[in-house]
Structure formats: structure tokens, C-alpha cells
Amino acid sequence: MKKGCLLFLVIVIAIPVAYLLVSHHSKKVEIQKEIDSVETVFENAEKEEQSIPQKRDDKPLDLEKTIRLFHILNDGYLTTESMFEYLQFLATQDYSGIPDEVLEAEKKLLPLYKGIRSAEYDLNETQKKRYWNAIKKSVDLKNVTSPIAQIAATGGFDPTAFLSLATVGVSSGANFYNEILKNDEIEKSAKKALEENKDAYLNYLSEYSVLYLKYLAMWNEMCLLRDKAYLAINNGDIDGALEPLNAVLQKYPTDSESQLLKSFCLLYKAEKGLDVSGDVHNADNARDILNQYIKEHPDKAAPALLLLGTYYTLQGDNAKAATLFDQSSVEYPREAEKLLDMYNSYNYRNYILKSKEGHVVLKHYKSMMEGFGFYSPNFQKAMVAYNKENYAAAKEEILKHFFRRGNQEVYDYLISDMKFVEQYMPKILDMIFEEHSFLDLQTYNPTLSFSDKLAIEIENRSDKRLSNVRLFICLHLTDMYADDYLVKKMETTINNIEPYSKANFGKLQLNYELYGKQKNSVEDIVSARAIIMTDSLIIWVDEDKIKRTNISKKMGGKRFSKATLFQLTTGCSYEMKEKEGLLSSVVGSKKMVFHFPRSLVALNPFFSFGELNSKDAVLASSVVLNGENIDVSFEKQSSFASKTVPLFISTLEGKGYFNITFDADGNITKMSSLKY
Known part of the structure; x- marks a missing residue:
């Protein structure tokens, strides 16, 4: 063979080999960067905690944030479509206030993440989807540790309980691996990446299960104390609420929910003339807690600004109070968005909806988060104006409240807002639209047979035109408690509803879950109400039969x-x-x-x-x-x-x-x- 031909052959062979080597190296570098970004976040959080000038064991623990991280580690893969997305998700979380031992345990999973990501890297979209769907079927620690509630009720965990539940977790993890390796739809390279890290994962799982149970036991104890405070407030027993709140804050001084509730209780005592407790004034104590809260949590300051506004109202400084209420209104849309976080701890406490008392707890919590009822900045200003018989100003603030609530992503308990106005400012709703009883809600099945849609119309029997009309439909479903409603905003906004005419707001798709039951038919609806908003009014609209019942x-x-x-x-x-x-x-x-x-x-x-x-x-x-x-x-x-x-x-x-x-x-x- 000629020398030139041989050289050409070598070059032809070398080019693809070199390309593969470079490509493989590039892949490794890119994947390592993704892993490093997550590890760096963990390490920075640890360094930040270690820089706090306190003994290691005395560092403030953010228990709520810690439990949220456990929820992310258990369920985060459910909201992502690949390991790449999951790594990005982990890298954007806030790990401050989380114990070192939890972060160290999570870091031990990084080699497994790297192996999964490496195998995923070369798969096409179909293969990648099959692979990730298999990953999603891995052990769900919430189910593995389902005995947690019964054990917590006995007053805590013993070592035997820890060992037993951790063993169940490891066993389930092993079963997951066996199922993956049997799955013929998963690429061999992807199986190999998982198998290579099997022992590391099972070792991690045994350690992680114990940590999970340890902190979940602490969390359940804190929830019991906070729930007791909510229920005591509802019963008017403010001292009975302060006792568990002080117990929580003694253990977890940075718990934001307890700080807000304690401030509420202290302000309530001040308003009722029970202002002196020892040498400390309740109102001033609340003010100090709230100022510190706002300094530490500027990203979730809305309820603290509201409560601080009520402090200055009690002091007679209405101008300063009004400014704080306005600030709170600005911040509440951001605050309400936190309820959309699927890892919010209350989303893992669905059992509280199965009792009336549980609804009391949830309603007070959500009112703080969404800014409704007492926690509405606009209602606070409206009540000040109403008590001075400045009804025009009160009406304007009420309209502002519903405008904000209507534009927030979360608007449950909207009916309770209407009831709040009726209770504390009874003259206002009729002043807003005196002819409200001449508007009728009409809901019906748009088909002659089974339907998972509800058609919604408004009939205007008045001689007034309604403009820029938005409608919130409120459904009382089977199995719901008497005063509970599901609230949904209809997508259609009507430009004008003329006098003596009907307006069609479209069809609502029925596909909801309540206590594990599907609610997907018009047959699941007990009754319906509506709230409509325009540029100048906010009013109830009921079906004719509901109106007759209410009048009777x-x-x-x-x-x-x-x-x-x-x-x-x-x-x-x-x-x-x-x-x-x-x-x-x-x-x-x-x-x-x-x-x-x-x-x-x-x-x-x-x-x-x-x-x-x-x-x-x-x-x-x-x-x-x-x-x-x-x-x-x-x-x-x-x-x-x-x-x-x-x-x-x-x-x-x-x-x-x-x-x-x-x-x-x-x-x-x-x-x-x-x-x-």
C-alpha cells in the first residue's frame, strides 16, 4: 500500500475517534457542571450556617423549610421531566436554616444523580421519557412512612420505630431497583447507570429514612401546638393560644407562622384593654416582633405589614397605619403565590379538611397568606372609614380589595370575604349595587346525558347596564362541609350585560378531587353561587331557588x-x-x-x-x-x-x-x- 493511502486511511479512522473522545469529554464536563451547581448550593448553605456566631447545636433551625426540602426530595421528580430539569430545580432552592446532617445526606445522592444524568444524556426524547417515568415509580417515602401519624400521636418515636420504618424504606428501594432492571422498555445504558449506584442509594436511603422520621416527628409536634393556637383564637381564648405559641417559639424562634400568630394575639389583648403583661406592653411587644419579622423576611412581609398597621391604628396614628396597609396590599399578591407551591406543608395535611375544626385552622392560615377577612389591608381601611360614616371611602376600599383578590392566583374563601363585609359593614353591599337581587345565576347541564361541564349564565332583570364583568363561580360539592365552596374564576369576561338580557360565561370543566373522590359531573354539585365584579361593583349573584330559601x-x-x-x-x-x-x-x-x-x-x-x-x-x-x-x-x-x-x-x-x-x-x- 502506498504511503499516501495509508496516511489517508489513518486520518479517516482518527477523525471519528477523536470526535468521539472530544464529544465524550465535553459531555462529562457539562454533566459535572450540572452536578457541581447543586453541590455548591449545598456547601454555601452549610458555610452560611457555620458562620453564625453560636454553638453548633444552638443554630436556629428552620423546621418548616427543612420539611419542605424533604417533600422536594420525595416528590420533586414528579414535577420534572428529566434528571436535567430535576438538577436545575434543586440548584434553585433556598437551603438556609436546614440542618447540616440533612444537606450531607442529600450530597451522598449526587453520584447517583450523575449516573442517571449521564445515561439520560444520549437518549432520544422517547427513550428519555420512558426512563424518567420509570424513575418516578421509585419508592415514595411518604407512603413508606405512613405509620408516622399514629406514632406521633403517642408522643414521639423510639429507636425500634425508627429502625422498623427505615427498614421498610430500604426494602422498598431494593424492590424499585429490581423492577427497573426487569423493565424491557428501558435502555441498557440507563439500567447500567442505575445498577452501578444501587448500593450507594440503598445506604443513603437507610440514613435518609431515619432523618426524615426524626424531623417529621418534630414537625408533627409543632403542627399540634400551632393548631391548638388557631383553635384557641377561634374560641376567643387568647391566653390559651399564647401558651402553645410560646412553646413553639422557644424551640424554633424563627418560625414565621408562630411569630405572626403571637403578634395577632398580643394586639388583640391590647385592643381589649388587656394591655399590660408584667412590665411589657402587649402592643409594643407585638410591634417589636413584627419589625424583626419584616427585617428577616422581606419577601413574605405582607401579613406582618398588615398587623403592624393595626398596631398604629390602636395607637391612633391612622396616617402611618394607612401607609402600612397600602404596603401590605402591594405585597399580598406575591405572598399568595406561595400557596401555589406544591411543597407547601399544608398541601401535605389534607386530613385537616375532613373536620370543621380543621377548616378553622386552614382558613385562618390562608387568610394570613392571601390577605382576606381580618388580614385584608383594604378591609382594615374600609372599617375605619365606615365607622366614621364615610361610606364612599369604605366602598372604594372594598372594591380595591376584590380587585386585588380577583387578580391573585389564589382566591379561595372569596365567599367569606362577602360575609365579612355583610357582618362588619352591613350597609355597604346594597350601596354598591342596590339592584343586586335582580341579577340571577343560571347553571345547567349543557347536554341531555352525563356531563363533566357546567354551563353558566347571568340574567340581568334590572334596567342597569353592567360593564367589564368577571365572574367567580362557587360550587358546593357533595361530601363538602356545609359552608365550604370550591371557587373558580371563569375565563370569559363580558364587556357589557345590557338591561333585560342574558350573558353566557361559557362552560366550566368539572375535574376535581375531594378526599380522594373524583368530582367530575354536574351530579356532584349540591348548589352554586356566584360573585361578579365590574369596574364599579362587587355583588352576590344567586340562583332563584337559593334566594327564595334565604328569604324564607x-x-x-x-x-x-x-x-x-x-x-x-x-x-x-x-x-x-x-x-x-x-x-x-x-x-x-x-x-x-x-x-x-x-x-x-x-x-x-x-x-x-x-x-x-x-x-x-x-x-x-x-x-x-x-x-x-x-x-x-x-x-x-x-x-x-x-x-x-x-x-x-x-x-x-x-x-x-x-x-x-x-x-x-x-x-x-x-x-x-x-x-x-
């Missing part, structure tokens, strides 16, 4: 005021009117129309022949606002011929009736004065 419950034996009696005595009339439309000749050519004064609109009136809640009641076919009148129409009733039948008006203020006399043809001949 509330009116009881109430009597009309003198002003209402005068209006009903002087401002009522009737007529028999020709019906319009092609079918009038078939179903009858006349209808009964009564005219009542528009001023009754604020009383949410219902009109019926016979008592409203009786099974034989004849309800109005149409009730609309028309200028100065409420026009009430009934279909002509042949059974009323030659009779006198009572026409009832049922309102929030009370009820009364007019005797209506009919001739032999069923036409009205006489309307009596109001009787009650």
Missing part, C-alpha cells in the same frame, strides 16, 4: 318598617295585559301585571300567590325593574276564577300580602290594602 329563613316574624308600609299602601297598582308573541292564542291572551314602588328593591322582594315556601305557591313569571316601578307579571290562572287569593310580598324586612279578587273569567277586579 331570614324573614321569620319580622314586620315592615313604617316607611315600607307607606310605600306599599300608596304606590301599588295592577292591570290585565295582553300577552305578546305567536303562542298567546294557544296559552291564553292575557297576563296579570302588578306595579310596586322601586324603593322596595333593597329588600330583595319575592312575589307569590300563596306563601313563598308553600308547595302550592304560584311564582311570578317575570320580575323586572322599570323606571320607578318593579313590574311583576304572573300567568293568568284559571283556578283563581271567582276567588280571592292572597298575593304575598316576602322580603328581608318582613312579609305581607294583598287580597286579590278575580271574576268568573279569572280577571282581577279588586286589590285590597296591605295586610300582615
Whole structure:
């Protein structure tokens, strides 16, 4: 062979070999960088903790953040699609306040991560997906350690419990490996990467399980104490709440939730005149806690700013309080986003929703996080204005509150906001839109058979146009507690709902889970309510049957005021009117129309022949606002011929009736004065 040909052959062979060597080296370098980025975060967190001028055993432990890390390590792979994504996710977490032993245990998994990432690197997207889906089936420590709750209830863990549960974890980990190696859909190179790190993983798992159980036991103990405080606050036992909160803060002085609750309790005592405790004023103590909290947690300062605002309200410094409330409003959208974190500890405490008392705990916690109820900065300002009878300013703050809540990602307990306004500022909702009872929610199954969608419409029976209308549908589902609702914002915003018209807000997809049960049918809905917002109003909108039920419950034996009696005595009339439309000749050519004064609109009136809640009641076919009148129409009733039948008006203020006399043809001949 000629020398030139031989040289050419060597070059031809060498080029791909060199390329493979360079490519392999480049791959190793890139993967090592990814691993190093995670390790660096761990090491920096450890260095930061070691720099704190305290004894090693006295360093403040952020137990909530530690438990969150365990949740990430258990479930983080579920929210990612590859080891590459998972490594990026780990590298962006905050590890400050987490014990060194937990970080050291996690670092021992880095070789396994590196092996998985290396095998994943060369797979195509389909192979990569199969590989990662297999990884996702690995042992779930939450399930492995399910006896945790029973053991915690006995007062803690003994070494036998630790060993037993850790053994279960290692055994499950071994089973996971065996299943992976049997899976024919997984590439050989990927299996090899896992198998090479099997012993290291199982050793890690035995150590990690013990750590997990240790800190989860501490977490359960803290939750019991905090829950006790929430329930004591709900029962008005503030000293009973401070006792467990002080116990938590003695062990975990940086626990943010307990700091906020303690501040709330101290301010409550100050407001009630129980301001002195020893030599320390409760209000000033709360102020100091809150100032320190804001300094340490500027990224979640919204509830602390709110509470600090209430401190200055108590001090009579309304200007400073207003500024703090405004700051809190700015921060709350960011605060509420934290509830979307799937690793939030309350997402792992779904059992609390299975009792009314658990709802008390969750509602108070979420009110702090979302800024509703007492923790609404706008409601605080609104109540100050309301108590000064500055209703216009109070109304403006209420609208601001709902604007913020409507634009936050999380808006559960929206109904409780409406109830808060009704309880503490009862005149405001009617002032916002007096004609609210003339808006009707209509929900229905859009098909003739099973449906996982709910159609939603609003009928406007008023003579007012509504503009820029957003709707929040509130569903009470089967198996829910009596006052519990699922709140969803409809995607459709209606530009204008004209007087005497309907607006379609589209269909809501039903696909929810409650206590492990699927709720995916209109048959799972017990009742529905809605809240609508526009640029200038916020109001309830209920289905007609809900309105009737509420009126029947509330009116009881109430009597009309003198002003209402005068209006009903002087401002009522009737007529028999020709019906319009092609079918009038078939179903009858006349209808009964009564005219009542528009001023009754604020009383949410219902009109019926016979008592409203009786099974034989004849309800109005149409009730609309028309200028100065409420026009009430009934279909002509042949059974009323030659009779006198009572026409009832049922309102929030009370009820009364007019005797209506009919001739032999069923036409009205006489309307009596109001009787009650």
C-alpha cells in the first residue's frame, strides 16, 4: 500500500475517534457542571450556617423549610421531566436554616444523580421519557412512612420505630431497583447507570429514612401546638393560644407562622384593654416582633405589614397605619403565590379538611397568606372609614380589595370575604349595587346525558347596564362541609350585560378531587353561587331557588318598617295585559301585571300567590325593574276564577300580602290594602 493511502486511511479512522473522545469529554464536563451547581448550593448553605456566631447545636433551625426540602426530595421528580430539569430545580432552592446532617445526606445522592444524568444524556426524547417515568415509580417515602401519624400521636418515636420504618424504606428501594432492571422498555445504558449506584442509594436511603422520621416527628409536634393556637383564637381564648405559641417559639424562634400568630394575639389583648403583661406592653411587644419579622423576611412581609398597621391604628396614628396597609396590599399578591407551591406543608395535611375544626385552622392560615377577612389591608381601611360614616371611602376600599383578590392566583374563601363585609359593614353591599337581587345565576347541564361541564349564565332583570364583568363561580360539592365552596374564576369576561338580557360565561370543566373522590359531573354539585365584579361593583349573584330559601329563613316574624308600609299602601297598582308573541292564542291572551314602588328593591322582594315556601305557591313569571316601578307579571290562572287569593310580598324586612279578587273569567277586579 502506498504511503499516501495509508496516511489517508489513518486520518479517516482518527477523525471519528477523536470526535468521539472530544464529544465524550465535553459531555462529562457539562454533566459535572450540572452536578457541581447543586453541590455548591449545598456547601454555601452549610458555610452560611457555620458562620453564625453560636454553638453548633444552638443554630436556629428552620423546621418548616427543612420539611419542605424533604417533600422536594420525595416528590420533586414528579414535577420534572428529566434528571436535567430535576438538577436545575434543586440548584434553585433556598437551603438556609436546614440542618447540616440533612444537606450531607442529600450530597451522598449526587453520584447517583450523575449516573442517571449521564445515561439520560444520549437518549432520544422517547427513550428519555420512558426512563424518567420509570424513575418516578421509585419508592415514595411518604407512603413508606405512613405509620408516622399514629406514632406521633403517642408522643414521639423510639429507636425500634425508627429502625422498623427505615427498614421498610430500604426494602422498598431494593424492590424499585429490581423492577427497573426487569423493565424491557428501558435502555441498557440507563439500567447500567442505575445498577452501578444501587448500593450507594440503598445506604443513603437507610440514613435518609431515619432523618426524615426524626424531623417529621418534630414537625408533627409543632403542627399540634400551632393548631391548638388557631383553635384557641377561634374560641376567643387568647391566653390559651399564647401558651402553645410560646412553646413553639422557644424551640424554633424563627418560625414565621408562630411569630405572626403571637403578634395577632398580643394586639388583640391590647385592643381589649388587656394591655399590660408584667412590665411589657402587649402592643409594643407585638410591634417589636413584627419589625424583626419584616427585617428577616422581606419577601413574605405582607401579613406582618398588615398587623403592624393595626398596631398604629390602636395607637391612633391612622396616617402611618394607612401607609402600612397600602404596603401590605402591594405585597399580598406575591405572598399568595406561595400557596401555589406544591411543597407547601399544608398541601401535605389534607386530613385537616375532613373536620370543621380543621377548616378553622386552614382558613385562618390562608387568610394570613392571601390577605382576606381580618388580614385584608383594604378591609382594615374600609372599617375605619365606615365607622366614621364615610361610606364612599369604605366602598372604594372594598372594591380595591376584590380587585386585588380577583387578580391573585389564589382566591379561595372569596365567599367569606362577602360575609365579612355583610357582618362588619352591613350597609355597604346594597350601596354598591342596590339592584343586586335582580341579577340571577343560571347553571345547567349543557347536554341531555352525563356531563363533566357546567354551563353558566347571568340574567340581568334590572334596567342597569353592567360593564367589564368577571365572574367567580362557587360550587358546593357533595361530601363538602356545609359552608365550604370550591371557587373558580371563569375565563370569559363580558364587556357589557345590557338591561333585560342574558350573558353566557361559557362552560366550566368539572375535574376535581375531594378526599380522594373524583368530582367530575354536574351530579356532584349540591348548589352554586356566584360573585361578579365590574369596574364599579362587587355583588352576590344567586340562583332563584337559593334566594327564595334565604328569604324564607331570614324573614321569620319580622314586620315592615313604617316607611315600607307607606310605600306599599300608596304606590301599588295592577292591570290585565295582553300577552305578546305567536303562542298567546294557544296559552291564553292575557297576563296579570302588578306595579310596586322601586324603593322596595333593597329588600330583595319575592312575589307569590300563596306563601313563598308553600308547595302550592304560584311564582311570578317575570320580575323586572322599570323606571320607578318593579313590574311583576304572573300567568293568568284559571283556578283563581271567582276567588280571592292572597298575593304575598316576602322580603328581608318582613312579609305581607294583598287580597286579590278575580271574576268568573279569572280577571282581577279588586286589590285590597296591605295586610300582615
